[in-house]
């Protein structure tokens with residue numbers, strides 16, 4: 001099957017955020033069997049601030065690399081680029097920009113505009129997908145309900161709302177997720193699902209399973225790249241007619257390596273102690289959010305904690321120093337810190 005002829009991206013961009021109002025063909029009768037990933041990284045300036053935008057999309061497996069590159073160029077053309085896109089049209093996973101949501105949580109909202117008319121209950125399928133990531137305990141997608149906000153993050157312009165919506169894409173694309181990063185900090189994501197596919201939900205006939213695809217895209221939204229594990233939700237290929245609605249062990253491992261283990265996760269919980277050597281120790285905070293004064297209250301050997309913030313500025317905690325000196329307010333799971341100790345010590349984690 002060739003790439004279906006579709007509206008030019010220039011026309012899409014010019015038609016504002018909800019191009020599905022344009023005359024889209026009816027649902028594709030012959031859905032291809034397999035979709036793989038493609039993506040790219042863009043450098044964009046917005047309101048004077050440089051951002052990195054990571055685009056991840058699911059695209060028909062059988063389209064040529066040339067066609068994929070054309071699609072990616074079309075998406076890149078929506079953005080005010082400050083340098084050439086870094087394209088990853090290959091099958092391999094590529095590493096995201098080590099960026100994460102600062103509070104291990106992000107609110108998302110759903111805009112039903114342009115949804116396929118025949119679909120019902122898709123709101124629940126989407127929320128279930130988000131909540132599947134929450135169940136691992138390390139990260140929270142907060143359901144902010146319905147929104148009128150668009151998916152401008154996929155068109156070069158953010159609006160502060162992390163929106164999941166429907167929008168036509170270039171012929172072979174199922175869905176795209178567009179994540180914006182400033183420094184090491186995620187700032188916004190939007191997700192666009194092309195309504196023009198054979199989407200199915202619930203427990204009946206399975207076409208392109210919305211919950212499975214959105215579960216994968218939410219993984220990108222929280223900052224995960226792909227996995228080589230065929231059982232993983234973050235595996236780079238999806239097959240029509242299959243359900244992939246459950247996180248695999250590999251997905252949970254990726255999530256917790258990024259955001260820290262759940263504080264109540266039983267046998268797999270974060271270690272309750274860790275060792276510091278005399279001098280400077282670089283460590284990744286292995287526990288839940290906690291103020292450094294609380295974390296080290298039983299350990300006078302700890303004389304300073306330093307961290308780089310998203311703006312590249314050093315923040316510090318010095319025990320006993322006045323508040324205006326201590327501008328490192330909280331230790332965040334999975335983030336790097338320099339800890340200076342006057343002697344070697346085993347720290348018991350205080351929650």
Ligand SMILES: [Zn+2]
Pocket residue numbers: 037056057058216220226236
């Ligand atoms: Zn993907």
